[in-house]
Amino acid sequence: MRPFSKPVSLDRRTLLRGAIGAGLIGALPARATEPSRVVFKSDPFTLGVASGDPAPDGFVLWTRLTPEPLKARGGMSSQPVEVTIEIADDPAMTKIVRTTTETARLELAHSVHAEIDGLAPGRDYFYRFRAGDAESPIGRARTLPAPGDTPAQIRFASAGCQRWEDGYYTAWRAIADDKLDFVFHYGDYIYEYAHTEVTGRDKQPAPRTMPADFPACFTLTDYRRRYALYKTDADLQAAHASCPFLPSFDDHEIANNWAADSDPKHTPADAFLFRRAMALQAWYEHMPVRRAQLPRGPDVRAYRGFRYGSLIDVAVLDTRQYRSRQPCGDGFLAGCAEADEEGRTMLGAAQEQWLAERLKQSPATWQVLAQQVLFAQFDWRGFPFVKETEAPIVDVDTWNGATAGRARVTAMLEAAKIANPVVLTGDLHRALALELRRDWRDPASPCIGVEFLATSISSVGDGPATDKDRATMMRNNPHLKFFSDQRGYTRHVVTPAQWQADYRAVDSTATPGQPVRTAQTLVVEAGRPGLIPR
Template sequence: MIYRPSRRALLGGLVAAPVFLPGLARAAELGFADFPFTLGVSAGDALPDGFVLWTRLAPDPLAPHGGMPMAPVPVNWEVAEDDGFRTIVAKGQETAWPELGHSVHAEVSGLKPGRPYWYRFRCGGELSLAGRAATLPAPGTTVDRVRFAAAGCQHFESGYYTAYRHLAEENDLDFVFHYGDYIYEYSAGVALNGLHQPIDPVRRYLGREPYSLDDYRLRYAQTTLDSDMQAARAAHPWFVSYDDHEVQNNWTGDTDKDDTPAALFRLRRAAALQAWYEHMPVRRSAMPDATGLVEFRRRFDYGTLLRGHLLNTRLYRSDQPCGDGFKPLCTPMTGDVLGRPQEAWLDQGLATSRQRWQLIAQQVMVAAPDRRTPEHDGPQPTFNMDSWAGYPLAQRRLFDRFAAHRPGNIVVVTGDEHQNWANDLVRDDGRIVASEFVATSISSGGDGYDTRPGNDEIMRHNSFVKWTNDRRGYLLTEVTPDAWTGDFRTVAAVSTAGAPVRTAARWQVAAGQAGLRAG
């Protein structure tokens, strides 16, 4: 749920008077044409003593600069131990700079570990809606349960964000993992189903394909105005990553799909990743550097129960082999997905962990199913070159890394496919080294099918694929010392708003027992 301030809180003046710095526009003098917090609030990137609070001032969010003056603006924030804001435990002021789209990233610290908090912002006499955040447990704390959701792939034109409304209403989530594709860079009017056939857009993007910072800001503003989206961002703390559509479909490193000179593509990537930073609850360390890079990967611990490794599978990846697409493997297949420094970072994180479970949170499917169907058959196995399947040597190193991990109990959570998948990850010697839950899209691909045409054939040819489904929704996960349980939550339609949610399937991994089993 969204935690909304009471009328008493709205009128009570609970935030201290701002301290104005030289050159800052006084909020009372701004004369906002409308409510400045139209894009809502969000929190994330937690530590044991704090988290990041996010908002962006945008009284006219679809106008140039969000309707803001070209001046820095002070924004006050406060954190409470209760949703009524009776016990304020932290407060402060951040500057919303025009260079960053008047976004705010308040890094709160000094809080108690392992508990929820509530937060809100004030600017220009206006008070934002409230959101819920949470700190991580103190290191070494015994934790009996972690609950989280995984979601992403939310093409605005392909469907309504009904699944986010249901996600907002899930109780007691410790966090949401957003695996990327928050926006899509497609030109307006381009909506496709899972078979790459055109479908009628349910709503339209403003503007054409984005290239400039202003173009990308418009995409983010239009997406984030969605009330279901805002509900999910306010109700739970988030860990976020980016995938390809935040920049351009299937980009990797310095390479795009149009053979744009690398120096020019880096300009577009810099604009796109700055806009991503401006709209995500991430720390200032994730702000693009002078070259436009966002060196983004993250590790987080939930006491003795769970260590999370949030990977980056775009920035350091080699170009897709074989010309990209779905096709047989070609040679040589020597590319990287993570890059060697990130592989070493993952090694170090696994080697030093004493947690019972390891979460590998990343963007593209690790399993490598043969994609041949009766409609698209051929003499050789066919693979998705934009997944780990296109990088078999990198996949083999990953599986060896999993096999060498001391406690075992590794689970991968993935997005990108616009389908639900439950996969076991099997090494060449037949050993199951991990399992993978692939979460479907929020809206990308339209309404979908209970089973996409051809998927029965795919399952017959790939024994490690235990289940697949082509509806929209999110993955709901509960982790205990004994088991890892994934509920695939789906809605029947996104072409109309308000569809109910159901659990389409439940799959589970038992602690110390390799392989998926039906829940």
């Protein structure tokens, strides 16, 4: 008689994850139908094209076939469709260097994720898709520099937070015109809220609205339609076609301020994880990411790294899936002892270990932590929606809600002897530039790095804070070197000698085509942490 094996302990959430994953896999057909040539009655490339997640020898090329983008299936039948991808040396597509095919299937919303390899490092390529008799716009992609190479300069943008109703995507058109090496999208690509005619805290008429039949997102169809609407924007399409994206996600891709297996409404875990699974599948279907980022039920491996030769190492982090739930009930709070508990985390143990190992192995001049929420300590007193108190006000949805997790990351940077740490952030719909301190309890603690927080593309619309508000925040946060309440993005120009951040501001998002200007430029000199205004 064989001895009994050791029993396996499975908690309810592990079983639930397995069930969700099995359910999604079980939904796929047992035998795939062969793709056939189709004839489209209208343009199937209504959502544009994109490249992303580059490597020294290639990148991902993305599109989705949607002749009727806002319909449940994008106007497509259940039939698989063969899609041809052409890659060229020149923008006119006269020198084709690679032709390949992919099959677009209903199960993934007829999206295409073509992982291209075998190309030369550190150079531009151009691409287009063909399906039936239809041809897509031409996009520009770019491979990473060869390992060990030191580019003379890398130019990229950090951007995100683009709620449809809050304004037009003028900033994305400016990003497209910049002709950058890449874009880091920190998240809030979509917002899950239902249709509304008004926006902002003062409930003013929205500059533009979603269709009236757009409810709050809960189902896969809801999330797919929401991405499709956002991607119909011509300015966003132009930005995607202009250079590779490094996509991430924050909270609104699923639900406002979600954390790990829960949302602020305390939805039961079984219901929330099903919603999360639907949302993450739709995220994958609409992002130029690799098959390694294909979700397994409600889980996805979103953290990953990119090396731009020996100049920049980018660690794209995930501050939502593995974090501790927000302490003290969430929000902007005056005092929250729970936030300082030792066991609290923003990254989870596995991601922290991955980051520590990556930092130790990084040969780059500049080490970038590309993530979603404010890393630095920050006192929000003085901002209009925050009540005036004697005690500092902190937002516990940020790293201020898990100070022990922040201390562990700071210790990693020091242990790896990282000379030039740069944190990229978003989420707050304001532009901030901050110096990072070794010990936030000591105002005289030395600067160990910098944080550039990009404002929103459109979210919260126009309406800057007053000079009085700004002065109060500057006084309460001596490490804060720049603050703006305008919409826009941050453009970064990086060389071996310095890092330059240009805070780009849109005059107004209420009407399209408004001017975009540089509101402030700050510089960091390599080997000398600290922000220098220019």
